[in-house]
Amino acid sequence: MQIITILSVIPVIIWFFIEPLSMRFGDFTSAMTSIGQILGILGMTLFAITLILSARLKMLDKYFKGLDKVYAKHHILGAVSFSMLLFHPLFLVIRYITISIRDAGLFFVPFRNIPITWGIFSLTIMIILISITFYISLKYNHWKFSHKFLTLAFILAIIHTFTISSDVSRNNFLRYYILIFSIIGLILSIRKAFLDKILKKKYKYKVKATTQLNEEVVEIEIAPVSKKINFTSGQFIFVSFKTNGLREFHPFTIASGDNENNLKLIIKNFGDFTYKIKSLKSGTEVLIDGPYGNFSYNNFENKDQIWIAGGIGITPFLSMSKVLDKDYSVHLYYSVKDKSEAVQLGELSDFTLKNKNFKFTLWSSNESGYITAEKIKELDGDLLKKEMFLCGPPVFMENIKNQLLSLGVEINKIHYENFNL
Secondary structure, eight states: OHHHHHHHHHHHHHHHTTSOHHHHSSSHHHHHHHHHHHHHHHHHHHHHHHHHHTTOOHHHHHHTTSHHHHHHHHHHHHHHHHHHHHHHHHHHTHHHHTTOHHHHHHTTSTTSSHHHHHHHHHHHHHHHHHHHHHHOOOOHHHHHHHTTHHHHHHHHHHHHHHHSSSHHHHOHHHHHHHHHHHHHHHHHHHIIIIIHHHHSOOEEEEEEEEEEOSSSEEEEEEEESSSOOOOOTTOEEEEEESSTTOOSOEEEEBOSOTTOSSEEEEEEOOSHHHHHHTTOOTTOEEEEEEEEOOOOGGGSSOOEEEEEEEGGGGHHHHHHHHTOOTTOEEEEEEEESSGGGOOOHHHHHHHHHHOTTEEEEEEEHHHHOSOOHHHHHHHHOOOTTSEEEEESOHHHHHHHHHHHHHTTOOGGGEEEOOOOO
16 A cells, blocks of 8 residues: 555655645635645545546456455545545635635536536536445446446546646656556556457366355356366456356466366355346357466465354365465365255365365354454464464354454564455
8 A cells, every 4th residue: 555655645745845835825815725725636536536446457356365355455545535536626615705606616517627527527427326336335346337437437537637737737747657557557547348358368268067055056167179277276357258248357265276177166145146146058259368366375484373254254264275285284174054054075075084284164053153363272272373274254254353353463473455346
């Protein structure tokens, strides 16, 4: 986050050196105008950075140690950017209020000032998209389509920024700094919104088999058509099935080991897309984008580890169990509401027979209550020296993480990725 902060603050520092502060903040009106200008510069820079973070770049996945971390920052910065751009004109209009309420109102009337009009249209589109996100429940593909309009909002914001008379138009350093970020953000936004399916490298697979593991969970086995994807056990991929209703790319964790030729995906029914998965026919074409993620047991030197899975969060641990080095000591806890919900118990039991350092505990909350860090401590002893891995529903991971922290486990020893992207 530090690098993002630095990149965002640089244009503001440049702005401060363009004119003396006595002119910037000499009276109330000029101070409000200056605050509005700062919010505009910061908001525009963060808008560009937000689009860059949403582009699903592998270099960012690696740098931030997980695409979920990248998306989390994208959501936070998006909200901050929107807030700044929303208040940007409100501070600027104060100078008109001191003269005339009527003039202040006319400031927001389109087409009276064309450069300002571009900004009004951009902000209007963002307000509509934010409202849709928070107040209207859309299907994933419709929600994804609506966010393509962010590109239009950004284009209008760029036109506004570089056509209006301001410090950006008067100072070359500031102008080119914002222009560079704007161009990068625009290119990546257009690529993701409209060109990803053409330009981004995809691996071609086909469905080999589908297996219903229980009422809500299905396993899909897919085989490479030509070149297979190289991944590390624990990583996830974005998958598109070439059949009606399943063409949108969705993220799924790989359940097979990284030494296997075919890929297995264990998918729980959460909505329209996942519900249709079980009806996939053998031979259906599959496109894969990835791999992504930093969730792997061998990323850390500490070989004394505890893995805690909640529900469908067992998937990355299944993948890692298949390739687990025998010099690692691992205890896997698999928490489900009822034992009938658990999947691949035969495989997990086999792993315990093949590797004496691998322990597996199936935890049913119906029988033993909810799994807690305290109960794990009772079974495994001191947790402070162990590496802790969590995967499951966000609430489940947050609760276990907070419990571990309360027991004194250091935050840098608690590892998780939110695959609910």
